[in-house]
Amino acid sequence: MRSFSLLLAGAAMLSVATASSAAPAPAISVDTMKRLVKELSSDAYEGRAPGTVGEEKALALLVAEFQKLGLKPGNKGSWFQDVPLVExxxxxxxxxxxxxxxxxxxxxxxxxxxxxxxxxxxxxxxxxxxxxxxxxxxxxxxxxxxxxxxxxxxxxxxxxxxxxxxxxxxxxxxxxxxxxxxxxxxxxxxxxxxxxxxxxxxxxxxxxxxxxxxxxxxxxxxxxxxxxxxxxxxxxxxxxxxxxxxxxxxxxxxxxxxxxxxxxxxxxxxxxxxxxxxxxxxxxxxxxxxxRKHKSKNVIAILPGKTAPDEYVLYSAHWDHLGRCEAAPDGDDICNGAIDNATGTAALVALAQANVKAGPPARSLAFLAVTGEESGLLGSAYYGENPVLPLNKTVGGVNMDALSLAGPAKNVTVIGKGKSELDAYLDRALKTQGRVGTLEPTPEKGFYYRSDHFSFAKQGVPMLYFEAGNDLVEGGTAAGDAAAKDYEEHRYHGPKDEYDPKWDWSGTLADLKLYYDVGRELAETKAWPNWVQGDEFRAIRDKSRAGQ
Incomplete structure (x- = not known):
């Protein structure tokens, strides 16, 4: 662990020297991550199903956190976008x-x-x-x-x-x-x-x-x-x-x-x-x-940009989970969704916190917590079809889903690697940590179509989505693959996806630093990254940008 810490320390110094901003990047707060993941995945939230007390608690928590940071409500003075659902x-x-x-x-x-x-x-x-x-x-x-x-x-x-x-x-x-x-x-x-x-x-x-x-x-x-x-x-x-x-x-x-x-x-x-x-x-x-018809909610908070406030870089994660589900043998019937996706939801706050400390970038940063991901990407799909922020003014961004607590890795697994110019932004961030972005080891699992970045991609907005690498610093790919298999078989979408005080957060923080670097560079540049020539979403993006 000590050697990985030194690697990150050196990476941070290199990042300061090469970043477009001269100010050093603030540290991502592990205390914020621990506190919010523990809270969001507690039994009091009953698994955060849309339309339940769990939704009410999750939304109230997010708004309170964003208000504390001084962010602005992103939907014409409201923190929310109503998403009409039927239970x-x-x-x-x-x-x-x-x-x-x-x-x-x-x-x-x-x-x-x-x-x-x-x-x-x-x-x-x-x-x-x-x-x-x-x-x-x-x-x-x-x-x-x-x-x-x-x-x-x-x-x-x-x-x-x-x-x-x-x-x-x-x-x-x-x-x-x-x-x-x-x-x-x-x-x-x-x-x-x-x-x-x-x-x-x-x-x-x-x-x-x-x-x-x-x-x-x-x-x-x-x-x-x-x-x-x-x-x-x-x-x-x-x-x-x-x-x-x-x-x-x-x-x-x-x-x-x-x-x-x-x-x-x-x-x-x-x-x-x-x-x-x-x-x-x-x-x-x-x-x-x-x-039961009801209106669930997406949450959107804005850190206004200094010089191009009408151009937006997006951070997204889904706040929802399954609620009460098939009980485990011990009678536990709450699917708490600690990793999936209290980690990504907490990361929205932690990254907003770091960006506030760094000061507003040139472009605005939007932090979007969406509903209904577990039911088929419903919240992000609704946002994509009814955007709060103009899609032709949305530069691109990153999506976070089910962050790994397996420990630091030498790589990250890029979902949809080679599809957009955002790969180059990630590569630059990875270089500062001495890590690499690798292709999916299990492309047959279709992860590109299983999280909210897909809803934005269908509207032409390039969104980066990567998962924690499988080549762990301790144990290599054998350990990484074993950890992924253990989670999938024993906790994923089940009642045992719960907060663990013994988790190793070092790998998670390294990955969050990548998300910070990519989002920050997007927000400081004047570039408009696109899909690569020939990609299925390129024509949609070109048409959207041409009509601005």
């Missing part, structure tokens, strides 16, 4: 049953399947719906790939595989970027496309490796109250019933129709795959919905 809680859920095959296959809600809806309706009733296996459920004209080609699934139940057809490829070459997941591989896309096709139910087959998490994560995330975006038509265009099923149950389903899931999966990976009706099998499931 839907499934009740009286019947088993998902498949009849008409050699034997009836029934999957119990919770341990074997989960189901819900985006539709704002008091009851969902899918009865005797013909079942079709649609492979990966992808319709990508630009890739010449359509799993729904020649198929009418109106009123039918579609069974879908998670991830992309080429996720097992070792390299990054293939119709869907090889091992690196595209948006076509995300569960959110699967349900969106099934809705466009008119399906009555869409069920994804859970498989731990391509899903990137175990069934425990699915069960804890999909049971209990669910948040969905509100709309004038009550989301009538969405699939009535959406959910997941355990792989062994999907195997039994296919076997009941004389089919083999492994054979079907192999066929679905190849171009030209044709959807397969699952014999005469029909699906049924029903459930009642408790519905």
């Amino acid at each position: 839907i809680t499934a009740k009286n859920v019947t088993p998902l049953s498949f009849t008409g095959g050699k034997a009836t296959v029934s999957a119990a809600y919770g341990p074997e399947m989960v189901v819900g809806t985006y539709q704002v309706k008091p009851r969902i009733d899918v009865k005797d719906s013909p079942v079709v296996f649609v492979g990966y459920g992808i319709n990508a004209p630009e890739k010449g790939w359509n799993d729904y080609a020649g198929l009418d699934v109106k009123g039918k139940t579609v069974i879908i595989l998670v991830n992309d057809p080429d996720y097992e490829t070792q390299g990054l070459e293939g119709p869907f970027n090889g091992r690196a997941m595209t948006y076509y591989g995300r569960w959110t896309y699967k349900f969106e496309e099934a809705a466009r096709q008119g399906a009555a139910a869409a069920i994804i087959v859970h498989d731990t490796v391509p899903a990137a998490y175990g069934w425990n994560v699915v069960q804890s995330s999909w049971t209990g109250a669910q948040q969905v975006a509100d709309s004038a038509d009550g989301n009538a265009g969405d699939v009535p019933a959406i959910g997941w099923i355990q792989k062994n149950k999907a195997q039994a389903l296919m076997a009941s129709a004389g089919l083999d899931l492994a054979t079907l999966t192999a066929a679905a990976k190849k171009p030209g795959f044709k959807a397969v009706p699952v014999g005469a099998v029909k699906a049924s499931v029903s459930f009642d919905n408790e519905i």
Whole structure:
């Protein structure tokens, strides 16, 4: 640890010598991080679900902290942006049953399947719906790939595989970027496309490796109250019933129709795959919905810039978590979300504190704490579609989600490395610490589409998102990978993601210094970083900037 401290001390000196501002960067306060993470993840906040007492407490805490620092409310005199949501809680859920095959296959809600809806309706009733296996459920004209080609699934139940057809490829070459997941591989896309096709139910087959998490994560995330975006038509265009099923149950389903899931999966990976009706099998499931409309909130605070106050650099993190969830064996049913994402929320305050100490930069800094990330990036998506600050005046920024407490690392894992010119800003910050930015070791997990930076990217705003490196100073990649696996299997989206007074904060502080340096340089420069030529978001950015 001492050698890493010396490394950081030397890095700080180099940073002072090379930064655009002559003033040394203030230290990020570990006391602020500890205090706020402990508070936000305490049982009193009940897991910070939107629309609960946990939201009220989290918002009050953030506003109090930002006020103490002298920041300004960012939305026309208000600290908040209302985000219209609907809380839907499934009740009286019947088993998902498949009849008409050699034997009836029934999957119990919770341990074997989960189901819900985006539709704002008091009851969902899918009865005797013909079942079709649609492979990966992808319709990508630009890739010449359509799993729904020649198929009418109106009123039918579609069974879908998670991830992309080429996720097992070792390299990054293939119709869907090889091992690196595209948006076509995300569960959110699967349900969106099934809705466009008119399906009555869409069920994804859970498989731990391509899903990137175990069934425990699915069960804890999909049971209990669910948040969905509100709309004038009550989301009538969405699939009535959406959910997941355990792989062994999907195997039994296919076997009941004389089919083999492994054979079907192999066929679905190849171009030209044709959807397969699952014999005469029909699906049924029903459930009642408790519905509560409410307005959750994004929080936005501003440190006004000195010379270009109408240009903004953004720091974002989501304040929400799952609230009460599937109980652990000891009866604990609060998903506290200490790492995910009390750490990122606390970091917004700690970074604001450091920037206030340094004095206002040229451009304004905006600190945005968004709601509904755990429900599908709802708060950031709403902000992107209804921006408080003009998008063509938003220079770019950084997003923080689930900071690591595994100890200092020699690297950081850059999510979406090579997509934008922000990489160069991060590289300069990394150089001052003697560290490097590396590609994702598990690109098949699709992290680029799993946090709030994606909502801003879709609007053309370049956002940097990196995760703590896996090459730890003590123990190397073996220790880093083991720590990540331990968190994913035992705490991620579960009741044991709790504050630990024994955490090692040194690596976290080093990463926060990177976020500080990148944001500060963006706020002091006159440059407008863009996406690289050919990137999917480049044209959106160019159009936005041209219209300023």
